Amino acid sequence: MIRTSTAEPFTWTVPWALPDKPRRYFFRAGSVAERASLEGDLVGEYRAGEVYDFQLGAAFAEGVTALSSDNPEDAARLIEIEQQVRAGEEVDAQDGALLDKARELLVEHWPGYRRLTVQAARRAQFLPLLAFQRFCVGWDADDLPAFERGMDGQVLPALLTAIPPLEIRSGGVVAYRLLYGVPPASGDGKAAEEPEKTAKNS
Numbered sequence: 001m002i003r004t005s006t007a008e009p010f011t012w013t014v015p016w017a018l019p020d021k022p023r024r025y026f027f028r029a030g031s032v033a034e035r036a037s038l039e040g041d042l043v044g045e046y047r048a049g050e051v052y053d054f055q056l057g058a059a060f061a062e063g064v065t066a067l068s069s070d071n072p073e074d075a076a077r078l079i080e081i082e083q084q085v086r087a088g089e090e091v092d093a094q095d096g097a098l099l100d101k102a103r104e105l106l107v108e109h110w111p112g113y114r115r116l117t118v119q120a121a122r123r124a125q126f127l128p129l130l131a132f133q134r135f136c137v138g139w140d141a142d143d144l145p146a147f148e149r150g151m152d153g154q155v156l157p158a159l160l161t162a163i164p165p166l167e168i169r170s171g172g173v174v175a176y177r178l179l180y181g182v183p184p185a186s187g188d189g190k191a192a193e194e195p196e197k198t199a200k201n202s
Helices: 032-044 053-067 072-086 093-109 111-135 165-179
Strands: 010-013 024-027 136-140
Touching: 010 165, 024 165, 032 111, 032 165, 053 072, 053 093, 053 111, 072 093, 093 111, 111 136, 111 165
Parallel strands: none
Antiparallel strands: 010 024, 024 136
């Protein structure tokens, strides 16, 4: 396996691989311009821009208020529960069930909330894939074909089909975090959320 980056890459070891068959991927940390390019492509080409918590909260409140205009007290209670959950506070099982039901109804009946949830779902799928394809510079796994990049400097699409989807997703999150200077531990294989931004809960 030949590493194709001039900078020392970050090694991510797949934590669930068998001890006698380790699997490693190597990622480079992209530049600020490359980070901006990735974010721009997510917003433009893939319609998968970042969805902030405050946007979901505002859309939830707007939809609940409009759809529960005959029951303003119920609407206010649902908004309160949603704010508590978004702030990381614990709610009881009954309130949690009410919130889940309200979110399901809003996805069905409130376009603004549905648009944001679809956008967030698209981002969750495309972000790790694009980050993996752009910033992976090699791998060390017996069952994978030889590493190769195309003329655009990205991993060839045909090679991605040989990689387990969970490894692309988890490794892609590692690559994305490196763009923001957040290198995880070598054994961190969780398909975690993208790194927190200062505006996330504004």
